[in-house]
Amino acid sequence: MTSNSVQISKLRRFVVGGSKPSTTERSWYSYLLGAAWGVFLLVSALFFWSIISKSLPVWEKQPGTILTGTSWGGPYGGFPMILGTLQTSILALVLAVGVGLGAAISIVFFIPARLRLITATIVELLAAVPSIIYGVWGLLVLSPWMLAHFYPFLDSLGLTFLGSSAMATGPSILLASIVLAVMILPIFVSITREVISAVPQDLIEASLSLGATRWQVISKTVLPTARIGIMGAAFLALARATGETVAVALTIGTVSNVQWHFFYPGTTIASWIASAFGESSSVDIQALMALGVILMVISLGVSLISRWFIARQRKMLAKV
């Protein structure tokens, strides 16, 4: 017995360096972790508090106007910005989902395994490109091309509700939406790809054995099973689109009136904050902070919905 306990205390000295172990002692390390926890929560709380508190005067004075007013000069109407945010991000989402769903399906099912890794890498690289670069590309490369070819083409299709190509100047809601769609595409594709690959192989094989074609397997088995996760991916992409700033600020033209024609310049909440901040008085900044609160509500709401969808998909697949 004694030799054993000597052995153990030798081992212990070797491991913990001689000091007596105690299970109740709180080490410096756990205090350090606790401190980091506190710092992060403090900063997060300050984040919400400082933006909201700076905007309080606006919410007290004119809570209705900031939401529905149509002119920024004077009473600070935020409706054009809110409308523009919805227009650009929803159009971008429609474009990105249309292309992205097909792309994700073909990455998982239709292309050879050798190409799969390369395309997945390319999609991830696209996600890593800074948004300002998409903005520059949209403004200096895409915009002249669209002005010369794309607007007249849409005009020739008779889509007059978009506006007239002769009066377009380049920056427009349509251009910003296309740039946004290119930006959110990689996010949507990479999450959709994960969700689709997680569909159990048994289900796919079962429907193949019943004689279904490859498209029938996808439309009748894979997509219904992955539906909720794909919704989650779409909402995550939407959240990114609503908050995007510089790429939109460069390509939308930032004009603060209500704009229904997509060939003409408009504005969004984030791009308006970015371009109006420089020349703002302290009262203007209160109104911009109020716009920031609106943006916070929209984008955090959308990303909350997306997280809920993705969690539900996980739970559902765990059951299958």
Place this chain on the structure above:
Amino acid sequence: MTDLFNTAQTNDALRAEIQEIAHKGRASRLVRSRIIISLCVTALVIAIIPLAALSWEIILKGVPVLKVAFFTQLPQVPNLANPNLTGGVSNAIVGSIALVAYASIMSVPVGVLTGIYTAENENRSASLLRLMAQTMAGAPSILMGLFAFALVCQQFGFGYSAIAGSFALAVLMVPVIIVATEIAVRNVPQTLREAGLALGARPHKVSLSIVLPTALSGIVTGCILAISRAVGEAAPVLFTIGGASLLNWKPTDPVSALPISIFIDAKSQWPSLRAIVFGIALVLLVFVFIASFTARFLVGRQQRKS
């Protein structure tokens, strides 16, 4: 169809008829399947075109701009007599390096430690933190700019300064680092921890000498991704760093940054300044791609090891 079952018809005729029905449907189903498959592959090609177009355009127009002067000189404003007088972007390069360095000093310790905390504790405070980290990771980056402006520029009285911009970037980086660290620490096999504890090592010793070294490459990957995101972000620093046409780097000085130079020069009336933009974009793109490949390499090496 009822006479199919009449004895008058032979089995062979029956089989032939069924096969015919099946084939009729099968042909049209196959055609539809193939059409939709080709549409899907077309969608994939369309999705990849932007990267090709973007890289092509930026390399083509960016490479001629990258001269020694681009990296070493201060920016100059073109005028009518000298429309090609653009100088370089050394101020933005120095400013970006300073901003990211300060932001890393602030965010890496907090992010890594909080990530370890959430991974190793399964209580209410850990899940509160996880919720906060996910919320902050989803918040638009322009709000970080508003936050830093309100808190650091105004409340703390630093005005437009590198410290305000790097604070905004740090707020952006911390959630990324927390999430990456948490995943990396969680992936450390439980048996390693138990082996350490069985030898009598205290929890903090196990965490520092066993868990951290094993999770290190995952944590480093997270930090690299956070840094590469911070370098390219313009929105958080747009109205916090003030901009400077000198080689400023001190925390309290106003500084410039590469994405801000792009943002301002892209809207310039001078074609020579708009040309410079592609050079800056190329520098950013190369940096981000290198960071991305390093991160993938580290992840791949870790996966091979375990």
